[in-house]
Amino acid sequence: MTQRVVIIGGGAAGPKTAAKLRRENPDMIIEMYTDENHVSYSACGLPYYIENIIPDIEELLVRSPEEFERHGIKVFLEHKAIKIDKEKQTVIFEKHPYPEQIEVFYDILVIATGARPYLPDIENLHDFKNIYTLRKLEDGIAIKNAMKKAKTATIIGLGYIGIELLEAFIKNGLEVSVINNHKFIMPMFDEDISKQIEKHILEKDGDKIKIYNNQHAVKITGENEIASKIITDKGNEIETDFIIISTGIVPNSEIAKEAGLKTGVKGSIWVNSHFATSYPKIYAVGDCCEKTHIVTKKHCWLPLGSTANKEGRCAAINIASGNCDFQGVLGAAVSRYFDYTVCMTGITEREAKALGYDVLTTTVTKEDRAGYMPEAATITLKMIVDSKSREILGIQGIGNGDAEKRVATVSMAIMNGVKIDEFMGLDLPYAPPFSTAIDPLLNALQKIEEKLKENT
Numbered sequence: 484m485t486q487r488v489v490i491i492g493g494g495a496a497g498p499k500t501a502a503k504l505r506r507e508n509p510d511m512i513i514e515m516y517t518d519e520n521h522v523s524y525s526a527c528g529l530p531y532y533i534e535n536i537i538p539d540i541e542e543l544l545v546r547s548p549e550e551f552e553r554h555g556i557k558v559f560l561e562h563k564a565i566k567i568d569k570e571k572q573t574v575i576f577e578k579h580p581y582p583e584q585i586e587v588f589y590d591i592l593v594i595a596t597g598a599r600p601y602l603p604d605i606e607n608l609h610d611f612k613n614i615y616t617l618r619k620l621e622d623g624i625a626i627k628n629a630m631k632k633a634k635t636a637t638i639i640g641l642g643y644i645g646i647e648l649l650e651a652f653i654k655n656g657l658e659v660s661v662i663n664n665h666k667f668i669m670p671m672f673d674e675d676i677s678k679q680i681e682k683h684i685l686e687k688d689g690d691k692i693k694i695y696n697n698q699h700a701v702k703i704t705g706e707n708e709i710a711s712k713i714i715t716d717k718g719n720e721i722e723t724d725f726i727i728i729s730t731g732i733v734p735n736s737e738i739a740k741e742a743g744l745k746t747g748v749k750g751s752i753w754v755n756s757h758f759a760t761s762y763p764k765i766y767a768v769g770d771c772c773e774k775t776h777i778v779t780k781k782h783c784w785l786p787l788g789s790t791a792n793k794e795g796r797c798a799a800i801n802i803a804s805g806n807c808d809f810q811g812v813l814g815a816a817v818s819r820y821f822d823y824t825v826c827m828t829g830i831t832e833r834e835a836k837a838l839g840y841d842v843l844t845t846t847v848t849k850e851d852r853a854g855y856m857p858e859a860a861t862i863t864l865k866m867i868v869d870s871k872s873r874e875i876l877g878i879q880g881i882g883n884g885d886a887e888k889r890v891a892t893v894s895m896a897i898m899n900g901v902k903i904d905e906f907m908g909l910d911l912p913y914a915p916p917f918s919t920a921i922d923p924l925l926n927a928l929q930k931i932e933e934k935l936k937e938n939t
């Protein structure tokens with residue numbers, strides 16, 4: 484009998500699962516349900532739409548429902564899954580016009596419900612119309628409209644989304660306040676690297692940006708549903724035309740949990756390396772599910788678009804009776820503030836120490852290509868290794884030059900278990916416009932080797 488695969492979620496992982504499954508198996512009935520009124524779009528492009536590098540939001544739409552339908556994938560917009568009955572193998576959806584409900588039978592269920600912004604506990608947070616989070620297309624449109632009318636903005640939490648919005652707002656002439664409850668911005672990096680990122684941002688645009696580190700926003704005030712002031716626990720009062728909350732995300736795992744599926748780190752859905760959940764015939768992919776860290780071998784939750792797409796592809800192969808064993812993640816990520824790149828892969832020095840590794844680090848600052856080339860620019864690379872096993876644990880890269888390709892190379896090395904000694908001989912391409920005769924990455928490794936020799 485023809486199998487019916489029901490996918491909940493139409494962001495990145497859901498559509499990727501559907502498309503790959505169709506290629507793997509032309510016969511299965513594939514249905515994709517989403518609570519939004521569009522599917523398959525690039526949330527990652529939203530900051531650049533707001534900045535106006537991409538003027539038309541339609542450009543962020545990867546594939547339309549009609550394109551999926553043409554490949555025999557049925558798309559159900561504005562259908563919100565509210566309950567999974569795993570014994571009956573059904574999902575109950577609330578559909579437009581709400582609260583109409585339908586019950587849908589599945590042979591195989593794929594949960595790809597993603598994540599949503601985490602909302603911190605701030606007095607009056609829900610009382611105003613000009614407080615935004617960024618996750619969906621509508622959020623991007625609303626923020627862009629607010630930005631166009633505003634002179635000032637406040638960003639609460641400065642991680643990857645925060646830094647991309649900071650660029651958008653500065654580029655569009657706003658003055659921006661940043662409230663950050665960590666000692667430093669971009670807290671996924673080590674403190675020494677974060678401090679350099681902050682220094683760069685303030686050196687470039689310090690006349691337009693004020694960063695309030697190490698403090699919490701505790702109260703928002705305003706009138707007629709328009710917020711105009713934020714008060715922090717250190718007593719700072721910040722006037723603002725609108726507010727962005729970018730303090731992280733939480734997995735949309737509630738329906739899975741309520742159905743009795745096992746959950747793990749931060750409440751994300753537990754899956755094995757084939758993306759099977761703890762219950763037969765139910766898979767989970769993307770930001771809603773747990774990951775395994777390639778360095779630590781521990782379960783973790785590192786929700787990223789790059790990962791979500793690969794997971795969807797891998798789950799589809801398994802659903803179609805193939806064999807895809809997912810290696811895990813490193814949290815490889817990149818972002819930027821104008822022409823200044825910030826990127827990393829693997830674990831930080833802070834994490835490595837907490838996990839008990841014999842941590843050795845080195846930081847090099849070099850030109851990213853031959854210094855006599857006009858486009859040469861500086862990069863700083865911080866490598867983290869385990870001195871006992873000589874394993875590479877992670878790298879962080881920042882600067883106006885090309886740090887990203889060095890970090891990508893280290894991702895590849897870690898994934899393949901390449902140790903420091905083997906890495907030293909790495910044959911990297913060189914010509915003056917692209918690199919230096921000894922690449923900055925190899926400089927970092929040489930320094931590590933010197934330190935290792937000193938320690939023995």
Ligand SMILES: Cc1cc2nc3c(=O)[nH]c(=O)nc-3n(C[C@H](O)[C@H](O)[C@H](O)COP(=O)(O)OP(=O)(O)OC[C@H]3O[C@@H](n4cnc5c(N)ncnc54)[C@H](O)[C@@H]3O)c2cc1C
Binds near residue numbers: 735
């Ligand atoms: C502004 C921004 C910038 C980003 N930049 C990057 C980047 O540069 N690089 C990177 O790797 N990642 C980036 N990300 C992260 C990336 O977008 C996500 O990791 C990716 O979208 C996750 O895909 P997903 O399919 O798991 O979840 P989502 O894309 O969130 O899709 C989940 C879908 O499920 C729907 N849904 C949820 N619950 C239900 C329900 N009960 N019933 C029906 N439908 C439901 C949601 O509405 C949504 O449409 C960015 C994210 C944002 C917001």
